[in-house]
Amino acid sequence: MSAPGTELLKTPLHALHVDLGARMVPFAGYSMPVQYPAGLIAEHRHVREAAGLFDVSHMGQVKLVGADAAAALESLMPVDVMSLGVDKQRYGLLLTDQGTIIDDLMFVNFGDPAARTGEALPRAAGEREGPQLFLIVNGACKAGDIAHMQARIGERCQVLPMPERALLALQGPKAVDALKRLVPGVEQLVFMTGGAFGWNGTDLYITRSGYTGEDGFEISIHESQAEAFARALLAQPEVAPIGLGARNSLRLEAGLCLYGNDIDTTTTPIEAGLNWAIQKVRRTGGERAGGFPGADKVLPFMQDAAGNPAAQKVARKRVALMGKERVPVREHVELQNADGQKIGETTSGLLGPSIDQPIAMGYVSPEYAAVGTPVFALVRGKQIPMEVAATPFVPNRYHRG
Amino acid sequence: MTVKYSEDHEWIKVEGDIATVGITQHAQDALGDVVFVELPEVGKTYAQKDTAGVVESVKAAADVYMPVSGEIVEINQALADEPSLANSDPMGAGWFFKVKLSDASQLDALMDEAAYKAFAA
Numbered sequence: 001m002s003a004p005g006t007e008l009l010k011t012p013l014h015a016l017h018v019d020l021g022a023r024m025v026p027f028a029g030y031s032m033p034v035q036y037p038a039g040l041i042a043e044h045r046h047v048r049e050a051a052g053l054f055d056v057s058h059m060g061q062v063k064l065v066g067a068d069a070a071a072a073l074e075s076l077m078p079v080d081v082m083s084l085g086v087d088k089q090r091y092g093l094l095l096t097d098q099g100t101i102i103d104d105l106m107f108v109n110f111g112d113p114a115a116r117t118g119e120a121l122p123r124a125a126g127e128r129e130g131p132q133l134f135l136i137v138n139g140a141c142k143a144g145d146i147a148h149m150q151a152r153i154g155e156r157c158q159v160l161p162m163p164e165r166a167l168l169a170l171q172g173p174k175a176v177d178a179l180k181r182l183v184p185g186v187e188q189l190v191f192m193t194g195g196a197f198g199w200n201g202t203d204l205y206i207t208r209s210g211y212t213g214e215d216g217f218e219i220s221i222h223e224s225q226a227e228a229f230a231r232a233l234l235a236q237p238e239v240a241p242i243g244l245g246a247r248n249s250l251r252l253e254a255g256l257c258l259y260g261n262d263i264d265t266t267t268t269p270i271e272a273g274l275n276w277a278i279q280k281v282r283r284t285g286g287e288r289a290g291g292f293p294g295a296d297k298v299l300p301f302m303q304d305a306a307g308n309p310a311a312q313k314v315a316r317k318r319v320a321l322m323g324k325e326r327v328p329v330r331e332h333v334e335l336q337n338a339d340g341q342k343i344g345e346t347t348s349g350l351l352g353p354s355i356d357q358p359i360a361m362g363y364v365s366p367e368y369a370a371v372g373t374p375v376f377a378l379v380r381g382k383q384i385p386m387e388v389a390a391t392p393f394v395p396n397r398y399h400r401g
Numbered sequence: 402m403t404v405k406y407s408e409d410h411e412w413i414k415v416e417g418d419i420a421t422v423g424i425t426q427h428a429q430d431a432l433g434d435v436v437f438v439e440l441p442e443v444g445k446t447y448a449q450k451d452t453a454g455v456v457e458s459v460k461a462a463a464d465v466y467m468p469v470s471g472e473i474v475e476i477n478q479a480l481a482d483e484p485s486l487a488n489s490d491p492m493g494a495g496w497f498f499k500v501k502l503s504d505a506s507q508l509d510a511l512m513d514e515a516a517y518k519a520f521a522a
Contacts, residue, residue: 040459041434328457351436
């Protein structure tokens with residue numbers, strides 16, 4: 001977050017956004033496009049039907065370099081980092097000593113560059129020899145994440161921010177058709193894998209992943225080539241520019257958490273229902289059980305490595321909610337039971353443009369967390385009926401190969 | 402027939418002692434795609450500046466304020482059924498409600514088109 005009066009940062013695509021007629025808003029300290037002239041709903045639908053280009057260059061790209069990097073990162077996250085294969089991608093969570101969430105991130109094992117063939121990997125200034133992990137963290141959290149990693153594991157591996165890299169996301173069922181014309185070979189990637197590619201003499205690192213529930217890619221590119229590459233993508237017939245507004249509605253329909261809304265330093269991974277992100281090897285009884293910040297606040301609340309039930313129960317759980325009426329239910333809306341007693345609060349909410357119904361996420365007492373449970377949102381003093389829903393609201397269409 | 406504008410980005414078109422109220426082109430543009438409106442009850446009386454309705458886009462919700470005091474005599478059911486009319490025709494088919502003025506002198510303090518354009522710029 002930027003302090004009032006602080007000048008907003010610009011991404012390498014800022015001039016392009018302005019050219020395209022985007023409405024620019026402050027976001028994570030950057031001036032970012034919230035929507036283009038087509039508007040949020042048209043942009044949202046375009047991603048579900050064709051392909052949309054997002055500028056997500058505000059996000060942080062960071063390398064961890066050194067033989068001990070994977071073990072070091074495991075000391076900060078309840079996640080299996082060490083057995084992740086080269087060019088494989090995984091979701092991770094940095095935790096506080098209370099087991100609450102500092103940030104959520106995606107990481108890729110780059111392996112040892114000396115052992116790789118083919119296109120070059122992105123380089124970070126000052127990197128030494130040895131295996132590398134490549135992390136993508138939230139824009140609003142990146143300064144804090146980097147400081148946290150420097151402080152906690154900076155002596156075990158290099159922590160190298162890569163501010164010279166832009167990040168583009170190309171999402172939608174036709175993303176592969178558009179991208180493979182410019183970068184042949186990307187069609188061979190499957191969901192949650194990546195690879196080094198080249199375009200116009202510049203290196204690209206591309207993963208098949210995203211934040212919309214659709215098939216798609218995230219592309220790391222040097223800032224000097226970012227606008228030219230974005231314009232080349234926009235010249236493809238399938239591709240339209242998409243703002244942060246549609247990014248939010250797409251991710252909520254896909255049932256994905258937004259850091260700062262649905263998860264933060266007051267929520268644990270178990271309260272947030274992110275148990276799937278904690279592999280068995282890090283759970284109680286697992287080969288590398290615990291050994292991450294707040295493990296005692298996390299592991300007793302979940303199934304252990306052998307599948308035994310949790311020893312303790314969390315006080316609240318994240319749920320997805322679907323509205324029974326058309327009234328949109330937004331973030332920080334009180335949730336009640338039929339008797340009007342407060343049972344929780346929403347953390348995100350909007351009218352889903354594809355599902356055409358109000359959808360939300362929030363936290364409730366565990367007895368109200370089962371799918372199908374009726375709950376009520378208090379909107380302008382009135383109880384609006386909702387139901388606990390399964391996610392995703394809109395089926396995922398990831399390319400798993 | 403006069404059209405006046407409020408600082409809360411409503412327009413009000415006066416014909417006799419009945420006035421039609423909606424949101425301005427500038428307001429609909431700032432909100433983005435409107436997906437929901439809540440209209441007042443016919444027969445209810447409001448004071449100037451009272452909240453008389455709600456207009457919501459995918460991302461944002463905004464109150465609709467009474468630009469003048471008076472009684473609601475008609476609401477635009479077509480808008481409730483198709484909220485995107487507030488985007489496509491905010492000054493026409495996207496009107497919100499009609500109000501019977503209780504104090505026509507309140508109109509004098511509202512902006513004319515030129516003043517509103519300068520205000521919203």
